[in-house]
Amino acid sequence: MTTILGLVLLVTLAFLGKYLLDKIPVETLEYSFLNYSGFYYLLLGFLSGPNFLNVFNKPILTNMEFLFDFVLGWTGFLVGLQLNYKTIRRFPAKYYFTAVVHFVICFFIIITLLMVVNTLFPNKLNLVELMLLSLVGSMTSVTAIGLLVREKKLRSMESHLLEFLAAFDNVIGVFGLGILFLVFQVNGNASTNGLLLNVAAYSTVIFLAFLFKYLNDEFNTFEEKSLIILGLILIVVGVARFLHTSILFLTLLLGLLLVNMKRIDTKKLYLTVQEWEKPLNFILLFSIGLFLDFNLSVFWIFVLFYLLIQIISKYLAEKTITRIGSKAKFTFGSFLTLGMSSLSMAIILDAYLTDHSQVKVKVLTITVITLFLTNLIVLRINRKKKLKTR
Amino acid sequence: MKKIVSAISLFVLFYFFKNYFSSNTFSIEVENIFLMGIILLTAFLIANSLKKIQLPKLTGFMLTGMLVGPNILNFLTQDNLKALHFFENFALAFIALTAGGELKFSRIKKIIKPVSIILFNQIFLVFFALLFLLIPLSKQFLGEMITDPxxxxxxSILFAATALSKSPATTMGIITELKAKGRITDIVLSVTVLKAIIVVLIFPVVITYSKVFLIESFTFEINQVLSLILQVMGSLLFGVVIGFIIIVFLKYIKIENALFLFLIGIVLTELSGIFDFEILISSMVAGIVVENFSKKGNDLISGIEKTSLPLYIIFFTFAGASLHLGTLQKAFMMTLILIILRMLLLYLSNFLAGFVLKEDKIVKHYSWLGFIGQAGIAVGLANIIERSIPGELGSILKSLLIATVVINEFLGPILFKYLLVKAKENYNS
Known part of the structure; x- marks a missing residue:
């Protein structure tokens, strides 16, 4: 089977899956989460991947990498477009402080404990992999928070802060990824070359953002705008791959720059990009599923440790935030921020595609399993629990 | 000016990356992602700048292709073209699907007389008259080189057959660009689509027959023609099946139409490649089926139109990059004569049809302008000539054939746009 026909089968399966799943009534929070998070696409991807039915073998996956790159680029750009300064400054400084403190506490607890745990295993993860797991482990699930806020009708102050925290630490995560690439690229290459690569990458993004602004008044239709955005994303993705750097971070940077430029209709821009979000998200989840590999030794024990570490870190982070006197009175023991963000899968995929030798597929698999476990746990704990409601 | 400056700066950016970071190890796929972004933006910018001098966007896309192609800047190398060939076919599948989707039988009924007479003239009159004129002309101009009659x-048989080809992609591209609607648009589109189907059906016979003259040891066998015809029939059937799949989807499933059409494009492209189907025919037939056997034609067209701009850019930029500019220099006079002859015969075909049906001035004197653009099928035929006649002669004849297509491909969109403006059917303006 050719690469492209492989892709067709992949998406056809997704279609059928979606069609059938839409017919199943969704009643519990857990089912809602699995549906919203695209779990079934991931599962279909895994089933048809090289580690199960092998409908898509490894050479096909390699040939399809350009498509995964593009989808990552689109995702990063979309995240960047949400970082409009006008919107950001509407939130009180306390929110930012809370989110950053929460993230930092989680990150340091996770990295410290992971380093300790890592020594217990024969096939050790390297530092970049541990950093990545800590990074994504510190991010909060927007979907789980959204479901809880909707179903449990939390007090508006609490829900507002929770939703903000979940959204904002996703951004911190992608920035963290960018910094990680920067640090390791500069150290990994001869330092001048590493710096030069990064300067070239960021300068290109800035140049492209100004080019868009320069041409902004020339083109007004949806088709024209979409084309320009498509071209820009392709160029940035190409540049990121050329220079072995993060696609998500570079495209986020492009989105962020564009959305904050004067005379650009940001709402229109966002809607143009969002139009393709759903189909591209299907492809992203499928592709992640294709890479998953559960046949690794001592793997499950590591997952359990990682899960435990996350529970500890989130508990301590929630407690610290409440202690330092922010207005966020979390419901103790409910682990509302335990669920990992869906964006974490994209972050690990990005790192994996950039450098297979540094980041292995094991990390992606650990992330995916833990993501679903943490989200299901947080929803299960809070399903019948009476939270402080409005 | 802004657009040209932007396009140049993008070229510089690509040149810088390609040369400065060439020591970095990267695959051709990585280069292609970058290149596709550069091509989409620069072709779009250049085409829009050319609008000021009334040139159609398609011509701008082709010019960009020539500029970035192997003949000039060589950003888009032969290796890139080969690696990106799938996208070219993918774009063609969509363009042909739209062309078929625009062909409604009830609309053709109203113009059946001019369509059928023009079609008949353009196939038989052009073919036989060209054949009749080419034999003495070739003797006159190429007699010193070709001693074997x-x-x-x-x-002459192959060239006359090639002259029949007309690019549905060019027609559809200009119609989409100008949002053209009206009687002339319908006549040109109907003749073009029907002619493309008929030409593909008769090509196998003509090619096999011409080989009898071109290749010493070749004997004409009905089996050779039959297998080629079978292939064409397969293409038609494949198109019908795809058409009905689209209908069922748009009628009963109706989720993620854009993604579904994207998949259909992939299926058409890949399976056509695997089973040697004519992608143009299969896609057009699928479009015709959807338009005429369901009420979903509009859904199909609007679904594709959302993404049509990048597809047109890819198809015509690649077409421009694939043009063999070097061949224009060889046998320039003969090329010019062949082009003029074809134009005259097209004019005569349409004039006679208009005269017989007492049509207006536009049909009689101008409608031929809609049929100049030629399809890339000529390149395939030219390769047959080169393979059949080894040495310099084969190369010159091949160059002749391709050179006429190069010029016609450039003139086609410009003249068709002129026709639609003249007929006042360009609603975009």
């Missing part, structure tokens, strides 16, 4: 006959 059989080769002259073989070449």
């Amino acid at each position: 059989k080769i002259i006959i073989g070449f």
